[in-house]
Amino acid sequence: MTDIFTPEKRSQVMSRIRGRNTKPELALRSMLHRMGYRFTVNGPHNRVLPGKPDLVLPKYRTVIFMHGCFWHGHAYCKNFRLPATRRQWWQAKIEGNRQRDQRHEDALRAMGWHVLTIWECALRNVAARDWLSARLPSLLGGPFVSRPAATAMVAEDATPYRAG
Numbered sequence: 001m002t003d004i005f006t007p008e009k010r011s012q013v014m015s016r017i018r019g020r021n022t023k024p025e026l027a028l029r030s031m032l033h034r035m036g037y038r039f040t041v042n043g044p045h046n047r048v049l050p051g052k053p054d055l056v057l058p059k060y061r062t063v064i065f066m067h068g069c070f071w072h073g074h075a076y077c078k079n080f081r082l083p084a085t086r087r088q089w090w091q092a093k094i095e096g097n098r099q100r101d102q103r104h105e106d107a108l109r110a111m112g113w114h115v116l117t118i119w120e121c122a123l124r125n126v127a128a129r130d131w132l133s134a135r136l137p138s139l140l141g142g143p144f145v146s147r148p149a150a151t152a153m154v155a156e157d158a159t160p161y162r163a164g
């Protein structure tokens with residue numbers, strides 16, 4: 001079968017499908033970076049872990065998948081609409097992607113990784129990004145997280161109640 005794209009164009013197209021270095025992914029990276037999270041994009045974990053996670057936060061033993069709403073079939077999302085033609089083919093294709101995502105997620109969890117899936121629509125506009133950044137700390141929380149900053153804040157908050 002002859003590819004309609006040149007190899008460079010093909011890998012550009014596939015990388016867009018895969019979701020790497022897309023605008024939403026870059027927005028997520030800079031959001032995490034601003035919040036002080038450290039992650040790898042092209043480290044050994046990114047390359048060998050099931051599903052090749054987009055971002056890996058080794059300190060949190062957390063992986064992040066940035067999923068395009070269409071290709072990964074974001075249920076009930078307004079950005080996910082099946083094309084009008086060849087619906088069955090698309091449906092099977094996207095269902096296959098969803099099942100593959102689920103298998104990767106299960107495998108990662110079994111290996112002790114915390115898996116976070118962030119849909120593209122969560123980075124679509126300022127309101128969505130604000131919503132996401134407010135929730136990221138709790139989304140990234142888990143049994144592997146040490147949170148000295150949060151502990152310090154609780155101690156400060158307790159001070160006014162001490163006197164009496």
Ligand SMILES: [Zn+2]
Binds near residue numbers: 074078080119121
């Ligand atoms: Zn979506």
